[in-house]
Amino acid sequence: MSTADATVRAILGDRRSMSPREHGTAYAPANVALVKYWGKRDETLNLPRTASLSVSLGGLGTYTGIRPIDGDTDRVTLNDEPVAPESSFGRRLSTFLDLFRRPDGPRFDIRTRNTIPTAAGLASSASGYAALVMALDQLYAWKLTPREQSVLARLGSGSASRSVYSGFVLWRLGSQPDGLDSYAEPLPMTWPDLRVGVITISSTDKGLGSRPAMRRTMETSALYSTWPEIVGRDLRQIQSALQHNDFQTLGIVAERNAMAMHATMLGAWPPILYWQPGTVDALHRLWRLRDDGLAVYATMDAGPNIKVLFQAADTAALSAAFPDLQIIAPFGE
Amino acid sequence: MSTADATVRAILGDRRSMSPREHGTAYAPANVALVKYWGKRDETLNLPRTASLSVSLGGLGTYTGIRPIDGDTDRVTLNDEPVAPESSFGRRLSTFLDLFRRPDGPRFDIRTRNTIPTAAGLASSASGYAALVMALDQLYAWKLTPREQSVLARLGSGSASRSVYSGFVLWRLGSQPDGLDSYAEPLPMTWPDLRVGVITISSTDKGLGSRPAMRRTMETSALYSTWPEIVGRDLRQIQSALQHNDFQTLGIVAERNAMAMHATMLGAWPPILYWQPGTVDALHRLWRLRDDGLAVYATMDAGPNIKVLFQAADTAALSAAFPDLQIIAPFGE
Numbered sequence: 001m002s003t004a005d006a007t008v009r010a011i012l013g014d015r016r017s018m019s020p021r022e023h024g025t026a027y028a029p030a031n032v033a034l035v036k037y038w039g040k041r042d043e044t045l046n047l048p049r050t051a052s053l054s055v056s057l058g059g060l061g062t063y064t065g066i067r068p069i070d071g072d073t074d075r076v077t078l079n080d081e082p083v084a085p086e087s088s089f090g091r092r093l094s095t096f097l098d099l100f101r102r103p104d105g106p107r108f109d110i111r112t113r114n115t116i117p118t119a120a121g122l123a124s125s126a127s128g129y130a131a132l133v134m135a136l137d138q139l140y141a142w143k144l145t146p147r148e149q150s151v152l153a154r155l156g157s158g159s160a161s162r163s164v165y166s167g168f169v170l171w172r173l174g175s176q177p178d179g180l181d182s183y184a185e186p187l188p189m190t191w192p193d194l195r196v197g198v199i200t201i202s203s204t205d206k207g208l209g210s211r212p213a214m215r216r217t218m219e220t221s222a223l224y225s226t227w228p229e230i231v232g233r234d235l236r237q238i239q240s241a242l243q244h245n246d247f248q249t250l251g252i253v254a255e256r257n258a259m260a261m262h263a264t265m266l267g268a269w270p271p272i273l274y275w276q277p278g279t280v281d282a283l284h285r286l287w288r289l290r291d292d293g294l295a296v297y298a299t300m301d302a303g304p305n306i307k308v309l310f311q312a313a314d315t316a317a318l319s320a321a322f323p324d325l326q327i328i329a330p331f332g333e
Numbered sequence: 334m335s336t337a338d339a340t341v342r343a344i345l346g347d348r349r350s351m352s353p354r355e356h357g358t359a360y361a362p363a364n365v366a367l368v369k370y371w372g373k374r375d376e377t378l379n380l381p382r383t384a385s386l387s388v389s390l391g392g393l394g395t396y397t398g399i400r401p402i403d404g405d406t407d408r409v410t411l412n413d414e415p416v417a418p419e420s421s422f423g424r425r426l427s428t429f430l431d432l433f434r435r436p437d438g439p440r441f442d443i444r445t446r447n448t449i450p451t452a453a454g455l456a457s458s459a460s461g462y463a464a465l466v467m468a469l470d471q472l473y474a475w476k477l478t479p480r481e482q483s484v485l486a487r488l489g490s491g492s493a494s495r496s497v498y499s500g501f502v503l504w505r506l507g508s509q510p511d512g513l514d515s516y517a518e519p520l521p522m523t524w525p526d527l528r529v530g531v532i533t534i535s536s537t538d539k540g541l542g543s544r545p546a547m548r549r550t551m552e553t554s555a556l557y558s559t560w561p562e563i564v565g566r567d568l569r570q571i572q573s574a575l576q577h578n579d580f581q582t583l584g585i586v587a588e589r590n591a592m593a594m595h596a597t598m599l600g601a602w603p604p605i606l607y608w609q610p611g612t613v614d615a616l617h618r619l620w621r622l623r624d625d626g627l628a629v630y631a632t633m634d635a636g637p638n639i640k641v642l643f644q645a646a647d648t649a650a651l652s653a654a655f656p657d658l659q660i661i662a663p664f665g666e
Contacts, residue, residue: 222563223556223596230555230600252602259604263556263596267563269585270620271592277610287603 002045002178004155008099010180011151015142020068020106024139028130028153028163029061030122032196032299032307034254035234036261037158037171038227039218043211046158047182049218050231051173053238054159055330056166057196062127063113066135068106075109096129096156100136117326122198123301129156130163150183167331168242170235189242190331193312197325201278201304208272210302216268223267230260251297251309258299276304282322289321335378335511337488341432343513344484348475353401353439357472361463361486361496362394363455365529365632365640367587368567369594370491370504371560372551376544379491380515382551383564384506386571387492388663389499390529395460396446399468401439408442429462429489433469450659455531456634462489463496483516500664501575503568522575523664530651530658532639534611541605543635549601556600563593584630584642591632609637615655622654 009016031054039049069075074094076083083090097108112131114124130153137144144152146164150171154161162169165186174182217224234257241249265272279300286308289296294317297309308325310318319325342349364387372382402408407427409416416423430441445464447457463486470477477485479497483504487494495502498519507515550557567590574582598605612633619631619641627650630642641658643651652658 222566223559223593226556226559233555255604256600256602260556260600263599266596266599267589267593269589270623271588273613273616275613276617277614280606280608280613281610283606284609290603 002042004045004099007045007151007155007179010178011144011148012100012142015140016100018140018142020139021141023065023067024135024137025063025065026131026134026138027061027063028127028134028160029056029058029166030116030124030127031056031159031162031169032122033159033162033301034238034250034299034309035231035257036301038261038264039214039224040158040211042177042179043215045179045182046154046156046161047179048158048171048173050228051235052159052162052171052231053187053235054162054169054171055191055194055196056163056169057116057122057328058166058330058332060116060122060127060328061114061163062124062131063115064128064131064135065111066132066139067109068139069109071107074107077109077111079113093132096132097136099155100140122305123159123303125157126159126163129153129160132156133160134164147183147185150185151180154179154182170239187239187242191242191245192329192331194247194330195310195312195315195318196328196330197308197310197318197322198328199282199306199308199322199325201276201282201306203305208274208302213265213268213272213274213302216270216272217265220269221264221267223264227260227264230257247311248295251295254299254309255297258301262300274300274303279304279306282306285321289317294318335375337378337432340378340484340488340512343511344477344481345433345475348473349433351473351475353472354474356398356400357468357470358396358398359464359467359471360394360396361460361467361493362389362391362499363449363457363460364389364492364495364502365455366492366495366634367571367583367632367642368564368590369634371594371597372547372557373491373544375510375512376548378512378515379487379489379494380512381491381504381506383561384568385492385495385504385564386520386568387495387502387504388524388527388529389496389502390449390455390661391499391663391665393449393455393460393661394447394496395457395464396448397461397464397468398444399465399472400442401472402442404440407440410442410444412446426465429465430469432488433473455638456492456636458490459492459496462486462493465489466493467497480516480518483518484513487512487515503572520572520575524575524578525662525664526645527580527663528643528645528648528651529661529663530641530643530655531661532615532641532655532658534609534615534637534639536638541607541635546598546601546605546635549603549605550598553602554597554600556597560593560597563590580644581628584628587632587642588630591634595633607633607636612637612639615639618654622650627651 033054035053037052133153149164150161162184168187171184238253366387368386370385466486482497495517501520504517571586
């Protein structure tokens with residue numbers, strides 16, 4: 001059986017015995033999938049059941065600095081607050097770091113800061129693990145390729161594989177059991193007019209984590225059998241839309257894909273419903289705007305919040321309809 | 334191509350030339366599908382894509398009286414209010430009646446009364462068309478078999494095929510293009526302890542009718558391809574649950590089937606979402622009750638309201654959680 005440790009050995013090779021320098025720092029953006037990652041074929045290596053495609057969120061992401069320290073526990077600071085080593089976040093982080101050091105290797109001081117407002121309800125684990133791998137790379141001067149960074153970030157969180165790049169990113173499915181061919185790559189297109197707006201319904205904990213939710217969907221939802229085909233079709237259509245600067249198709253495919261993902265969850269037993277009453281209210285309002293002629297589309301991840309896709313020219317109309325909308329320009333203003 | 338007229342001719346034969354008597358009256362119950370009817374293979378004859386299974390709602394339904402009158406338009410009274418002949422309801426009814434009379438045949442005075450509170454948001458077209466066919470049968474003394482009544486009621490509204498019976502009812506898929514083998518039959522089981530509670534979220538018009546919603550789902554939802562298999566599995570499991578008086582399985586299968594139906598709609602383009610914010614709120618509350626040990630399950634049709642399935646012994650607990658719950662005993666108290 002392939003393990004995360006085997007992946008690290010395969011990638012780092014002799015570099016595993018290198019000594020850390022004084023300090024490493026890195027930044028990685030958050031990302032929003034336009035064609036979703038939902039379901040793992042390998043839970044240990046976070047290998048996905050399908051490929052996926054995302055857009056990174058520019059300046060919204062995670063800064064991480066890391067340096068070796070004396071002592072026998074890692075010291076983690078998140079947004080200027082110390083993280084308890086025995087918390088689930090602290091333990092998950094140290095377990096991940098253990099992949100890169102011998103049992104008698106160094107402990108680390110890690111300072112990490114999300115530029116994603118906590119209230120926005122955007123996941124930070126993708127940018128967090130991507131930034132951490134990139135900071136480790138700098139700390140040890142491994143000189144990893146982006147592809148290697150992507151594979152290693154994936155071991156921390158599947159969608160982190162996409163957060164080592166900015167812009168549009170394709171996470172390749174791969175076919176090898178060791179997962180070394182399941183990495184993300186940047187797509188060459190830019191889309192300066194693209195805007196991502198976040199409608200925050202709730203910033204509190206979503207309850208069921210995406211890992212058990214994916215598992216339950218795969219194990220119990222009869223609708224999941226269609227998901228790989230849906231993703232295949234949607235990846236083809238959205239890449240064509242990117243090539244032709246066809247915003248309407250981009251939006252339709254992204255919304256249809258997100259709704260299909262939530263539909264597969266609804267078909268699970270017990271049903272998985274991340275939506276809150278405010279989610280449904282916002283969706284109906286958004287669809288009315290679209291019926292009135294505004295080119296706006298929704299995408300949603302494993303939580304109650306809605307990300308809307310629109311074009312720069314429609315910013316005022318969107319802000320009028322959703323005064324609390326937080327607007328992101330993935331390719332800059 | 335088979336037409337509704339051909340169905341009527343095949344069933345009535347010579348009886349089509351019979352003269353009406355003075356009066357016919359009938360009652361038919363509303364029904365709630367435990368395994369849903371979603372999608373037509375023939376829109377003219379209301380032939381379904383799959384079989385379905387329902388429970389009739391006892392005393393909640395439609396009383397209809399019919400008598401021939403002079404004049405050249407039908408006169409329809411619904412719950413003591415006259416229905417305008419040019420309204421969509423009035424036109425649909427007269428078009429249906431035209432199937433049973435020659436162009437120079439009689440006009441009718443129809444008085445119909447729903448015992449379903451309008452506010453409950455329960456569909457009345459099923460009980461309405463079933464009662465109308467049964468009243469016509471009496472008016473003309475055709476002496477139709479229940480199976481023939483079921484086929485004729487289906488021409489008015491698909492789910493009306495099930496409303497000619499009380500108790501549990503199976504609507505057979507059939508395979509003939511003329512639809513004469515697509516009729517409902519009663520199942521021999523009774524379940525005195527079964528309760529159906531209605532959580533009314535909204536009693537106003539649902540917007541998109543189920544006919545165009547079914548069509549859009551079939552034409553655009555990639556998830557619909559799995560629906561026939563889901564129904565096949567659910568029909569087997571729920572009939573086994575009925576045989577073994579296994580309420581938990583009955584509830585699980587019914588809720589899972591309803592959620593899968595709504596999931597196929599969510600996968601349509603544009604997405605179809607009958608739910609309102611209150612729907613999501615009630616579902617989450619219901620699921621918390623179930624997590625706390627109460628055997629309660631949800632089913633939903635093409636609208637925002639929720640029907641909950643539970644057992645008589647849990648009536649007080651359900652009423653405490655949902656004070657406005659309207660409780661129906663399909664097999665009597």
